[in-house]
Amino acid sequence: xxxxxxxxxxxRRWAVLALLAAAAxxxxxxxxPAASPLSFQIGGLQFAPGGFLDFxxxxxxxxxxxxxxxxxxxxxxxNTVAGRLTELRESAQFSRLTLKVSGxxxxxxxxxxxxxxxxxxxxxxxxxxxxxxxxxxxxYFLDIRHxxxxxxxxxDWSLLQPNRVGLSPMTADVYFSVNADTNFxxxxxxxxxxxxxxxxxxSPRFAAGISxxxxxxxxxxxxxxxxxxxxxxxxxxxxxxxxNGSSNFSAPGFTPDVIAKAAxxxxxxxxxxxxxxxxxGSTFRAFNPATNLTDHATGGGLSLNGNVVVAPGLRLxxxxxxxxxxxxxxxxxxxxxxxxNNGQVSPVRASGGIAGLEYQVNPGYLFYSYYGGVYIHPNxxxxxxxxxxxxxxxxxxxxxxxxxxxxxxxxxTFWKSANYGVLQLITQAAYLTRSPYGVxxxxxxxxxxxxxxxxxxxxxx
Numbered sequence: 001x002x003x004x005x006x007x008x009x010x011x012r013r014w015a016v017l018a019l020l021a022a023a024a025x026x027x028x029x030x031x032x033p034a035a036s037p038l039s040f041q042i043g044g045l046q047f048a049p050g051g052f053l054d055f056x057x058x059x060x061x062x063x064x065x066x067x068x069x070x071x072x073x074x075x076x077x078x079n080t081v082a083g084r085l086t087e088l089r090e091s092a093q094f095s096r097l098t099l100k101v102s103g104x105x106x107x108x109x110x111x112x113x114x115x116x117x118x119x120x121x122x123x124x125x126x127x128x129x130x131x132x133x134x135x136x137x138x139x140y141f142l143d144i145r146h147x148x149x150x151x152x153x154x155x156d157w158s159l160l161q162p163n164r165v166g167l168s169p170m171t172a173d174v175y176f177s178v179n180a181d182t183n184f185x186x187x188x189x190x191x192x193x194x195x196x197x198x199x200x201x202x203s204p205r206f207a208a209g210i211s212x213x214x215x216x217x218x219x220x221x222x223x224x225x226x227x228x229x230x231x232x233x234x235x236x237x238x239x240x241x242x243x244n245g246s247s248n249f250s251a252p253g254f255t256p257d258v259i260a261k262a263a264x265x266x267x268x269x270x271x272x273x274x275x276x277x278x279x280x281g282s283t284f285r286a287f288n289p290a291t292n293l294t295d296h297a298t299g300g301g302l303s304l305n306g307n308v309v310v311a312p313g314l315r316l317x318x319x320x321x322x323x324x325x326x327x328x329x330x331x332x333x334x335x336x337x338x339x340x341n342n343g344q345v346s347p348v349r350a351s352g353g354i355a356g357l358e359y360q361v362n363p364g365y366l367f368y369s370y371y372g373g374v375y376i377h378p379n380x381x382x383x384x385x386x387x388x389x390x391x392x393x394x395x396x397x398x399x400x401x402x403x404x405x406x407x408x409x410x411x412x413t414f415w416k417s418a419n420y421g422v423l424q425l426i427t428q429a430a431y432l433t434r435s436p437y438g439v440x441x442x443x444x445x446x447x448x449x450x451x452x453x454x455x456x457x458x459x460x461x
Contacts, residue, residue: 035048036048036049036050036460036461037418037419037461038050038460038461044103044104044105045101045102045103046101046102046103047099047100047101048099048100048101048102049097049098049099049460050098050099050100050459050460051095051096051097051098051115051459051460052095052096052457052458052459052460053092053095053457053458054092054093054094054095054096054455054456054457055090055091055092055455055456055457056068056090056091056092056093056094056180056182056453056454056455057088057089057090057453057454057455058070058088058089058180058181058451058452058453059086059087059088059451059452060086060087060449060450060451061086061448061449061450061451062075062076062078062082062083062084062085062086062087062447062448062449063076063081063082063083063085063086063087064076064082064087064224064449065082065087066223066224067089067091067093067119068089068091068093068094068181068182068453069119069181069182069183069223070181070183070432070451071183071223071224072183072186072223072224072331072333072403072405072432072434073223073224073225073226073332073333073400073403073434074223074224074225074398075403075432075433075434075447075448075449076447076449077397077443077444077447078444078447078448079442079443079444083447091131091133092118092131092133093117093118093119093133093182094117094118094119094182094455095117095118096115096116096117096138097115097116097117097135098113098114098115098116099113099114100112100113100114101113107146107147108144108145108146109144109145109146110142110143110144110145111142111143112140112141112142112143113139113140113141113143113169113170114137114139114140115138115139115140115171116135116136116137116138117135117136117138118133118134118135118136119133119136119182120133120134120135120136121134121136122134137155138171138192139154139155139156139157139171139192140154140155141153141154141155141156141169142154143169148200148201148202149198149199149200149201150197150198150199150200150201150209151196151197151198151199152169152195152196152197152199153195153196153197154194154195155192155193155194155195156169156192156195156197157169157171157174157176157190157191157192158189158190158191158192158193158195158211158213158259158329159195159197159209159210159211159213159259159261159278160189160191160259160261160278160280160301160303160321160329161174161175161176161188161189161190161191162174162175162188162189162276162303162305162319163175163263163274163276163305164270164274164307165265165268165269165270165274166201166207166263166265166268166270166274167199167207167208167209167261167263167276169197173270175188175305175307175317175319176188176190177354177356177368177370177407178358178366178368178409178411178426179368179370179407179409179428179430179453180409180426180427180428180453180454180455181428181430181451181453183223183331184331185354185370185372185405185407186331186333186352186354186372186373186374186403186404186405186432187319187330187352187353187354187371187372187373187374187405188319188330188331188352188354188372189303189319189321189329189330189352190329190331191213191328191329191331193213193214194213194214195211195212195213195214196211196212197209197210197211197212198210198211204265204268205264205265205266205267205268206262206263206264206265207262207263208260208261208262208263209260209261209262210258210259210260210261211258211259211260211261212256212257212258213256213257213258213259214253214256214257215253215254215255215256215257215282215283216243216251216253216328216336217241217242217243217251217254217284217285217286217336217337218242218243218245218327218328218332218335218336218337219242219243219244219335219336219337219338220244220245220327220332220334220335220390221243221244221245221246222245222246222328222332223245223331223332223333225245225332225333225334225335225400226390226396226398226399226400227244227245227335228335228337228338228339228348228379228388228389228390229338229386229387229388229389229390229392230242230339230388231339231340231341231343231384231388237288237289237290238286238288238339238343241286241287242286242337242339245332254283254284254285255282255283257280257281257282258280258281258282259278259279259280259281260278260279261276261277261278261279262276262277262278263275263276264276271309272308272309273306273307273308273309274306274307274308275305275306276303276304276305276306277302277303277304277305278302278303278305279300279301279302279303280299280300280301280302280303280323280326280329281298281299281300282298282299282300282325282326282336283296283297283298283299284296284297284298284299284325284336284337284345284347285297285345286339286343286345287343288342288343290343291342291343293343295343295344295345296345297325297337297344297345297346297347298325298347299323299324299325299326299336299337299347300323300324300325300326301321301322301323301324301325301326301329302321302322302323303319303320303321303322304319304320305318305319305320306318306319313359313360313361313362314357314358314359314360315357315358315359316356316357317354317355317356317357317358317370318353318354318355318356319353319354320351320352320353320354321351321352321353322349322351323349323350323351324347324348324349325337325347325348326350327348327350327376330350330352330374333352333374333376333400333403334348334350334374334376334400335348335376335390336348338379338380338381338388338389338390339388340381340383340388340389341381341383341384341388342381342383346379346389347379348376348377348379348390349376349377349379350374350375350376350377351374351375352372352373352374352375353372353373354370354371354372355370355371355372356368356369356370356371356372356407357369363413363416364412364413364414365410365411365412365413366410366411366413367408367409367410368407368408368409368410368411369406369407369408369409370405370406370407371404371405371406371407372404372405372407373402373403373404373405374400374402374403374404375401375402376390376391376400376401376402377391378390378391378392378401378437379391380392391437392437393438394438395436395437395438396436396438397436397438397439397440397443397447398436399436399437399438400434400435400436400437401435401436401437402434402435403432403433403434403435404432404433404434405430405431405432405433406430406431407428407429407430408428408429408430409426409427409428409429409453410426410427411424411425411426411427412424412425412427417461418461419461420461421458421459421460421461422457422458422459422461423457423458423459424456424457424458424459425454425455425456425457426453426454426455426456426457427452427453427454427455428451428452428453428455429450429451429452429453430450430451430452431448431449431450432448432449432450432451433446433447433448434446434447434448
């Protein structure tokens with residue numbers, strides 16, 4: 001039996017305990033990120049749909065003819081018809097649909113993630129009456145983490161591509177600029193492809209991983225990039241053995257590319273210094289029916305990347321890649337290899353990089369600027385009746401030596417709500433220049449283009 005004079009003491013003690021419990025609950029709620037208001041649960045799995053609605057308008061001073069994604073490697077010269085025309089294009093193609101399904105079982109966390117947009121293969125009449133843009137696969141993978149170990153299988157951004165933080169496979173943690181251009185920025189190492197990835201998280205600040213990714217014997221030709229010349233040309237014995245940008249899966253695969261990467265973060269939340277180093281290893285082969293022999297070659301590359309917050313809201317970023325046989329990773333703007341007249345496979349040396357800054361002045365305004373470039377070294381053979389390879393004397397103006405881009409832009413956030421999402425206006429202005437190996441008499445030495453984007457985007461919460 002409680003004595004009457006002790007009741008106020010008990011009440012005070014219970015009030016203190018209740019306040020402590022409420023504070024603990026509030027701290028726990030702050031420690032855990034709030035779930036999306038669109039998410040729902042079925043059984044033990046959490047489903048989180050997402051994405052954004054995007055309306056882009058792009059103006060270019062020359063007619064690149066590639067839609068809202070710029071074919072950097074095919075900017076037309078001023079003495080051509082396309083070089084004397086401007087172009088204006090509106091599109092909702094970059095609108096994105098996403099779904100993340102996550103769960104936990106037996107001490108293991110796992111999730112499946114899928115992203116799609118409408119930049120897929122287009123019908124011939126896509127711009128006539130209905131703009132029936134095709135849904136395409138961006139990323140789709142399963143990620144499993146148990147303790148310090150993480151395994152990923154499926155299609156994702158290449159491990160070679162720079163991260164903003166750690167070695168996270170999520171799109172928000174991968175660096176591909178803030179640009180409105182759906183082909184991002186010249187100089188960036190960017191590929192999305194099938195892979196099997198193993199990552200060890202030694203601590204919240206350090207991670208190292210290795211990825212086995214789909215390899216391709218690429219000789220150029222994708223997204224307006226020029227092709228290396230093969231012995232015998234397009235109808236010769238080597239044409240069916242390489243990927244010319246439109247070969248689909250007809251070029252025989254040999255071995256996957258192997259990528260190793262290590263990353264350090266001074267702060268686990270990504271608001272400090274992030275440094276990483278990555279290495280690429282690839283192999284190529286070609287069978288010569290004239291000698292009945294198969295030639296092999298090995299390629300490799302090195303990537304150094306980083307970003308750092310130097311002042312409140314101000315982030316500096318830099319990325320770089322150098323290698324022999326890794327041109328496909330520079331958005332396909334350089335070939336991986338050439339084949340000499342004797343059937344020898346020779347990797348092409350290429351390099352690329354970006355330096356830039358992103359400045360979040362206040363919650364409503366983000367300013368950004370980048371400079372990026374790609375340089376492709378010549379690799380050719382003049383021993384036969386006709387020259388073969390890339391960048392040989394007398395090459396056409398389509399064979400690029402270097403491509404450069406300078407970009408500035410502003411992202412204005414009209415409003416941002418945990419319950420209703422984000423409404424933004426993204427603007428971008430860029431200047432491009434393309435320098436070839438071959439310049440005909442009286443022809444311009446470079447191709448130039450200016451372009452501007454205005455992009456209205458509503459992102460789901």
